[in-house]
Amino acid sequence: MYGQNPIDDAKRAIRAIVTDQLAHWAPSLYVKLTGQTGRGAQEDSPLEAAQYFRNCFKDYFDILQIERENITAFLSGRHVLEYGPGDVPGVGLLMVAHGAESVICIDRFPLLALSPKNIEIMELLLESLSGDARLRAEDCFLIKGKPSSGFSPRIRYLVRPNGLSGLRGTVDLVISRAVLEHVNDLFATFADMHEALRDNCLAVHDVDLKSHGLHRKNPLDFLTWPLYLWAWMYGHKGVPNRWRINYYREAISASGLELLLMYPTLLAEEKDIAEVRAHLALPFRNISDEDLAWLGFRMVLQKKGVENT
Numbered sequence: 001m002y003g004q005n006p007i008d009d010a011k012r013a014i015r016a017i018v019t020d021q022l023a024h025w026a027p028s029l030y031v032k033l034t035g036q037t038g039r040g041a042q043e044d045s046p047l048e049a050a051q052y053f054r055n056c057f058k059d060y061f062d063i064l065q066i067e068r069e070n071i072t073a074f075l076s077g078r079h080v081l082e083y084g085p086g087d088v089p090g091v092g093l094l095m096v097a098h099g100a101e102s103v104i105c106i107d108r109f110p111l112l113a114l115s116p117k118n119i120e121i122m123e124l125l126l127e128s129l130s131g132d133a134r135l136r137a138e139d140c141f142l143i144k145g146k147p148s149s150g151f152s153p154r155i156r157y158l159v160r161p162n163g164l165s166g167l168r169g170t171v172d173l174v175i176s177r178a179v180l181e182h183v184n185d186l187f188a189t190f191a192d193m194h195e196a197l198r199d200n201c202l203a204v205h206d207v208d209l210k211s212h213g214l215h216r217k218n219p220l221d222f223l224t225w226p227l228y229l230w231a232w233m234y235g236h237k238g239v240p241n242r243w244r245i246n247y248y249r250e251a252i253s254a255s256g257l258e259l260l261l262m263y264p265t266l267l268a269e270e271k272d273i274a275e276v277r278a279h280l281a282l283p284f285r286n287i288s289d290e291d292l293a294w295l296g297f298r299m300v301l302q303k304k305g306v307e308n309t
């Protein structure tokens with residue numbers, strides 16, 4: 001808990017503030033030094049990473065309640081926007097394989113890498129496909145079927161300040177996984193999503209509200225660090241922004257997007273909430289126990305058409 005051991009707090013804060021300056025002024029070097037893939041701290045094998053992307057792809061359609069045999073019809077000719085793909089656009093590749101016309105990946109950090117491992121991940125994904133799906137996936141590369149040649153315009157990877165796409169009414173589906181909890185301006189990201197989507201189209205997100213290893217004893221004690229100190233320590237690293245479910249509801253409502261579905265994927269225990277309650281930093285103090293408990297969630301949003309507003 002912040003404040004209980006001031007010497008520990010000071011050491012941790014100084015270390016984090018110094019490394020945050022590195023992330024601010026040399027983001028590429030910071031990404032290189034920390035070996036970030038976007039898929040967490042643990043090193044995964046190419047086989048595991050390929051399976052991770054297949055699971056992510058399947059999860060999106062489970063959340064959307066679209067049966068496996070209807071996925072290609074749903075995606076056919078669609079333009080997909082993915083926020084925060086990590087260092088390899090494995091889900092984007094599967095979206096094109098299953099019918100999407102194109103995928104634009106937007107990130108705030110330059111994570112994309114055509115490393116031997118990432119090439120192998122894409123080769124494994126290609127090998128797992130057959131027929132038309134395989135042909136469409138092969139078309140994602142400058143030399144057909146050769147991931148090492150780089151991406152064709154079917155998959156575009158863009159790094160933008162604040163991770164905002166700036167697109168206007170050109171996108172049919174927005175996706176993200178383990179990204180929204182990292183964005184630096186949640187209201188701006190939802191507004192960007194609203195602008196990017198065509199009328200009546202959907203956004204589907206999987207959000208992880210856990211501490212990402214930044215708590216000590218209680219899974220919620222990372223919410224005890226004051227807002228200003230957290231910003232100095234982590235503002236440029238893309239670690240969790242710490243916003244809770246109540247803030248997501250506000251940002252969605254301000255964006256004009258309609259919430260079609262929202263459910264928790266993990267809840268904190270009552271005893272952990274009770275223990276941390278008196279120590280919470282200012283923006284988290286008035287959050288209900290019910291909202292504080294959400295440690296992850298999934299949701300589907302829709303941009304209403306003019307005739308439906």
Ligand SMILES: C[S@@+](CC[C@H](N)C(=O)[O-])C[C@H]1O[C@@H](n2cnc3c(N)ncnc32)[C@H](O)[C@@H]1O
Pocket residue numbers: 037038039040056083084085086087106107108109111162163164176177178179182183184185238
């Ligand atoms: C935990 S990783 C998840 C990567 C990938 N979606 C996955 O499931 O493996 C978070 C991703 O969000 C990106 N990110 C952070 N802030 C962002 C922002 N404001 N807009 C878009 N992407 C952002 C990170 O650079 C990283 O690619």
